[in-house]
Amino acid sequence: MTITRPTQETTTTTDANTEKYLVFQIGNETYGVPLLQVQEIRTYTPATRVPNAPDYVLGVINLRGNIIAVIDARTRFGLPPLPEDESTVVVVAQVSDKVFGLRLDSVSDVMDIPLDQVQPTPPIASEATHRFLNGMVQVGERVVILLNLREIFDIDALNQMVA
Amino acid sequence: MDSLMQLFYDEANEMVEGMEQVLLALESGEPDPETVNALFRYAHSFKGNSAAMGFTHLSKFTHGLESAMEVLRKEQRSLTPELATLLLQAVDTIRTLLERTRTEGDVGDPACETLLQQINAVISGESTPPAPTAAAPATTTPSELTAPSTTPRYQITYQPAPTLNAEHDPLQLLSELTEYGQILECQFREQIPPLNQLKTDACYGSWDIVYETAFEPAIVRALLELAAEGAEVRIEPFGGASVSEHAPATTTESVATAATTAAPSTSNDTVAPAATQTAAVSASASKSEAQSIRVSTEKIDALMNLVSEIVIAQSMLSSAQHADTDERTRAAITQMERHVRDLHERVMAIRLLPVSYLFNRFPRMVRDTAAKLGKKVNFEVEGEETELDRTLLEALSDPLTHLIRNAIDHGIEPPDERRQHGKPETGTIKLSAYQSEGRIYIEVRDDGRGINTERVRQKAVQLGWITESDHPSEETLYEFLFQPGFSTAQQVSDLSGRGVGMDVVKRNVESLGGSISVQSRQGEGSRFLLRVPLTLAIMDGLGLTVADEHYIVPLTAVVEAFQYESLQHTALFDQYELVNVRGEFIPLVRLRQFVGLPESDNDGLIVVLEQEGQQIALLVDGIAGQQQVVLKSLEENFIRVPGFAGATILGDGRVALILDVSDLIRRGRQSTERYAAIA
Structure with missing residues (x-):
């Protein structure tokens, strides 16, 4: 199992107006999450299904003795899931005091995102998924869509759904 | 708070608790010099520590106490109840002051002075010659506390294993001894054979050591044995005569000079005076507490996680062996397996603490509560050495406090009432703990008036839970005691009887995966029995499989397992399934259905589960064997997932969910009850 940890220097911001983001592809678009929230990136290992959990919860895995849930990003965004391959990864992130994993098809890069250029997402996305977005920003030729991890994990909703 | 302060408070609390325990012991028993000395040690160290932290008021007060108690020690007097109460009050005052120092720094309390005066007055009033109380501060110095006469001495005969090797270094061992005590005398006895019989790696000779230490003989023995496997060690309480017995030693080699810093005295008469006291002292030395260090639970949990990971890695390594693996690798893996298993078990054991850790709080509480209520109570404790997970112990504190208070308040009758009924005036409350079938049982038993079932019934009628014509069984009536809002105490006291409590006790115990039951006989007493799991963290589990999924059920809940086909099956209204297990119909729960999998055509196995006297039959595809699991x-x-008590990590690193048996039973029973409602 290979585990890559963001190195020390990438977690520090270079200047006041930019922040490091981990960016990746889902479908055709590029998305990003703040690198500060990312603990590690690991290869995907099969998760144990949790009965009665919503379909986007792939299950639970063992993270060095702790049990964490893994959420499938594609399913969460209403996209058809892809079969896993060598590039499938789990991004382990922390929101509030809970750690969870987000399964992605791959991760591509760490980018400096100019925070002052972030624009609100136009309300074209469905209301259900609109809350997953923190805005979008043009960086060079790419458009990066910033994700809201707290909303994606949404522990309160999970509690209500499963209880 | 910095770590030095934390250490101070940890130690201070321990000392305050120690003083309290010693006082209680002194009050109930004969003045034993060792116990009195223990009191002094606590007071003295506490004084020193608080002075070092700059808490002058605390140290002054403790100093005053120490001086006052000096009289007690000199005259070997037993404590009168009056004095005991005052001294316990003083301990409370110290405790309060100690808490206040956390926020207020060096604070004092005028009450201290008054208390000291009272104590001194009581002491000087009792002793025939007026005692020089506060005037004798210099008499208690640390050196006096560890004076030679109070430290037990031992005669140790140490014969190293016949074959010496690199691991056996007698000098190393002797130097270790000096860390735990003083070597007063050390003689080497030579037993060297003629040159032609001499083996180069053999050890000829033994040591006779006169050793002074506050530790128990068992600890000294363990130390010696640890340092020198295969060695012969004899430890006897030191008596003047035994030294000369070994006089024929051919050489008197002063090994001690190489190994110790203590000045060894070779003359017998310097140590002889200790001989007469040895018997008494060594008996009391066995009371000394186990040596321990403080480690935060976080560190232990981290260690436990790490060890669990090693166990997983180990089992991955083991399964990676194949036909071509060479012998040496195999042997290494087998050895690793054994060590890892050992390591795992030991780390698990770290979390366990003896229940005395919790039980020690109660004698004081019983004493105070009984005194307040004008009752006489003899408090007995049994099975203090039973070990329990630390978190569980802490969680049990409140429920037990409540049960014991209740026993004093409602159970034990006032002395005159007891006399009228032909009972001894002093009631007995017995707190005992024992382990059985992988669970811990804690019992609170009193010989008081017992539970008046008629009054319970009346109260239930009054509350509208039953009607006047209902006469439920004794068991059902006892159940009422644990319902919210129930209290039979005719008068509300500030100790108990507010109608909250028993339901909270029940809830607390159940939240720990335990249960509580009560037995009582009117006029003879009551017995509350708590059953809790040994630990929250580890349990024996049985692996169950459905399709390719793996679930764990606590082994303690498993009664038996059968082939499904061999059982009679009935479905009431084609819905509520029951199976006939030897004439008894038990609700059936299908695990596949429970975890949301499609039914299978193959007949599986039935696992009968029981909890709280209720059973269900669980239909599974197969059984994957027994294993110890970390919860x-x-x-x-x-999130909390209903139906599951938690999860565990299997040997291959995968996660398996642990079934919540009480939830399964509830669901099984619910469907049958629904049937009963329809019928």
């Missing part, structure tokens, strides 16, 4: 929280990073 992990699903809630910590995720």
Whole structure:
């Protein structure tokens, strides 16, 4: 199992107006999450299904003795899931005091995102998924869509759904 | 708070608790010099520590106490109840002051002075010659406390294993001894054979050591044995005569000079005076507490997680062996397996603490509560050495406090009432703990008036729970005691009887995966029995499989397992399934259905589960064997999943969910009850 940890220097911001983001592809678009929230990136290992959990919860895995849930990003965004391959990864992130994993098809890069250029997402996305977005920003030729991890994990909703 | 302060408070609390325990012991028994000395040690160290931290008021007060108690020690007097109460009050005052120092720094309390005066007055009033109380501060110095006469001495005969090797270094061992005590005398006895019989690696000779230490003989023995496997060690309480017995030693070699810093005295008469006291002292030395260090639970948990990971890695390594693996690798893996298993068990054991850790709080509480209520109570404790997970112990504190208070308040009758009924005036409350079938049982038993079932019934009628014509069984009536809002105490006291309590006790115990039951006989007493799991963290589990999924059920809940086909099956209204297990119909729960999998055509196995006297039959595809599992929280990073008590990590690193048996039973029973409602 290979585990890559963001190195020390990438977690520090270079200047006041930019922040490091981990960016990746889902479908055709590029998305990003703040690198500060990312603990590690690991290869995907099969998760144990949790009965009665919503379909986007792939299950639970063992993270060095702790049990964490893994959420499938594609399913969460209403996209058809892809079969896993060598590039499938789990991004382990922390929101509030809970750690969870987000399964992605791959991760591509760490980018400096100019925070002052972030624009609100136009309300074209469905209301259900609109809350997953923190805005979008043009960086060079790419458009990066910033994700809201707290909303994606949404522990309160999970509690209500499963209880 | 910095770590030095934390250490101070940890130690201070321990000392305050120690003083309290000693006082209680002194009050109930004969003045034993060792116990009195223990009191002094606590007071003295406490004084020193608080002075070092700059808490002058605390140290002054403790100093005053110490001086006052000096009289007690000199005259070997037993404590009168009056004095005991005052001294206990003083301990409370110290405790309060100690808490206040956390926020207010060096604070004093005028009450201290008054208390000291009272104590001194009581002491000087009792002793025939007026005692020089506060005037004798210099008499208690640390050196006096560890004076030679109070430290037990031992005669140790140490014969190293016949074959010496690199691991056996007698000098190393002797130097270790000096860390735990003083070597007063050390003689080497030579037994060297003629040159032609001499083996180069053999050890000829033994040591006779006169050793002074506050530790128990068992600890000295363990130390010696640890340092020198195969060695012969004899430890006897030191008596003047035994030294000369070994006089024919051919050489008197002063090994001690090489190994110790203590000045060894070779003359017998310097140590002889100790001989007469040895018997008494060594008996009391066995009371000394186990040596321990303080480690935060976080560190232990981290260690436990790490060890669990090693166990997983180990089993991955083991399964990676194949036909071509060479002998040496195999042997290494087998050895690793054994060590890892050992390591695992030992780390698990770290979390366990003897229940005395909790039980020690109660004698004081019983004493105070009984005194307040004008009752006489003899408090007995049994099975203090039973070990329990630390978190569980802490969680049991409140329920037990409540049960014991209740026993004093409602159970034990006032002395005159007891006399009228032909009972001894002093009631007995017995707190005992024992382990059985992988669970811990804690019992609170009193010989008081017992539970008046008629009054319980009346109260239930009054509350509208039953009607006047209902006469439920004794068991049902006892159940009422644990319902919220129930209290039979005719008068509300500030100790108990507010109608909250028993239901909270029940809830607390159940939240620990335990249960509580009560037995009582009117006029003879009551017995509350708590059953709790040994630990929250580890349990024996049985692996169950459905399709390719693996679930764990606590082994303690498993009664038996059968082939499904061999059982009679009935479905009431084609819905509520029951199976006939030897004439008894038990509700059936299908695990596949429970976890949301499609039914299978193949007949599986029935596992009968029981909890709280209720059974269900669980239909599974197969059984994957028994294993020890570490209970992990699903809630910590995720959510509580109904139907599951948690999760665990299997040998291959995968996660398996642990079934919540009480939830399964509830669901099974619910469907049958629904049937009963229809019928």
